[in-house]
Amino acid sequence: MKIRKEIQMQYDTLLRIRRELHQIPETGFDTYKTMAYITQQIPIMVSEYDGFSGVFYLQGQNKKCLGFRCELDGLPIREKNSFTYASFNGNMHACGHDAHMAIMICTLLYFIQYPPKYSLLFIFQPAEESGGGANYMIQKGIFEKYGIEYLLAVHVFPHLKDKIGCCKGVLMARSCEIKVIVRGKSVHAAHSEQGIDVIKILYQFLNWVDELKGNLKSDLIHFGRMNCGEVCNAVAAYGVLEGTMRCFDDINYDMIRTQMIRQLSIIDEEYHSTSEIIFSEGYEKVVNDEKLNEYVLQIAKEDYVEMKPLYLSEDFSFYRKKSPCCLYLCGLSSEEDLHSSSFDLKEEECLKAVEMNVSLAERIFCEMM
Structure with a gap:
């Protein structure tokens, strides 16, 4: 996938943010330190933000709004990695949420530098792993307040290498x-x-x-x-x-x-x-909107992989009650599975997710015209 120069220049920022977040994993709704760190990384040029709820709003000339969502929480796993940015607090970002946050911050920083005509909402959600986080954000009324018309999310995924994975309909169980x-x-x-x-x-x-x-x-x-x-x-x-x-x-x-x-x-x-x-109440199916999946296909082109439904689950599933949604997968070369105590990734592989976010936003904005 071709990555524009402006996004390639974000590599050092993405690497630093991801590794600093990797050292401070928190679980469930107790993600205060993580949210405080994120707030420090985002300039005050955003139109509106709620650092407690984890919502940052960029208002465009047109209030039609596209949302992005990522997760804040780690897992209660003791990390086995020995590199300098490993976690030592008994928790671990073993599911790539640190990378998701870094990807989203870089996406937000891009649109601060290159403001779109339409509005954007960036949702940093707690408690994905333990459940309750998505419904908490929904109950905060953010869809009604900001008028979110579509919602996108990315999940890093081992073994896909340089590909982008997605499908229309059911992606996760x-x-x-x-x-x-x-x-x-x-x-x-x-x-x-x-x-x-x-x-x-x-x-x-x-x-x-x-x-x-x-x-x-x-x-x-x-x-x-x-x-x-x-x-x-x-x-x-x-x-x-x-x-x-x-x-x-x-x-x-x-x-x-x-x-x-x-x-x-x-x-x-x-x-x-x-x-x-x-x-348990559990998670619903992650069901991707057909049109949004088609946009992922058009942008990823030859790097697109049609995914068969996965036995994984994600509380992103609850958001489709409020708007059309799409969760796509950013391929990694990692051989370690998600939730492994030895999981790690190469930050340069996450740049394609920033490019996908920006390109998807541009494509959706064309539709909104």
């Missing part, structure tokens, strides 16, 4: 976390037949889940954590199983939940146990 709690009866191992063994119960439930998964075409169910019992020589009377579910179809999502609840009820009746299953 609907998701929720699952917690299964089973209560049985503990007795000494010498009299195990008199107990109600939750390990045996959860084993049977997991076997049923494996059979269910064999009948699913595109949905994902995975249990990654189980904790049972207190001592090795007694029947476990309490167990917790935790996992995740990802679906591209809302009907399947509801059906799987119903089947899990019913199966646990059947197992409880058989073993005389007491179970409950808790589903």
Whole structure:
């Protein structure tokens, strides 16, 4: 992808901002230090800003408004990297949100230098990883206040190298976390037949889940954590199983939940146990607007990759309740997956995302005329 000279000249700024942010990761809504840093990087020439909510507004001659969104929060992961800008506070920007912020600041700085005719809103959103951040921004009324007509976002993505990934329709899955709690009866191992063994119960439930998964075409169910019992020589009377579910179809999502609840009820009746299953609210599907995806294709040209729906999830999904949205992927050469404690990236690979943001804005502004 050809990157204009004015954006190439931002490389040192992008590198510095990304690495300084990488050293101060915060989680959830507790992103005050991060937001204070961002506010320091943005000149006072913006028309309006709310440093607490993370909103910066550039008003053009025409109030028709295009929005950009990025995330502020990191993850509670202890970083294993040893480079000079590594984090040492027990958190880590292991999902590239530091790069997203740097990309967006450079996009904002470009439009301060080259003011567009139309208006722009830059949303720095907390709590993407833990959930609640997107709905918080929506509840602040920013779509109504600024009249956002379209909303764009970028996510860095390993293994795509120098490509731009996107698709029309569903890009990321609907998701929720699952917690299964089973209560049985503990007795000494010498009299195990008199107990109600939750390990045996959860084993049977997991076997049923494996059979269910064999009948699913595109949905994902995975249990990654189980904790049972207190001592090795007694029947476990309490167990917790935790996992995740990802679906591209809302009907399947509801059906799987119903089947899990019913199966646990059947197992409880058989073993005389007491179970409950808790589903988090989770994220909705990320659905890209067809027209905005077409703009991504037109700009990226031969660097465009048509993505198949991903089992990843993102709370960017909630914004489509308010306006047409598009989330595209900025390819990285990194071999480390997102959320890895060794994740890192090359900042020069992020310049193409700044170019994409600017070019998409210019293309959308042409439509707004």
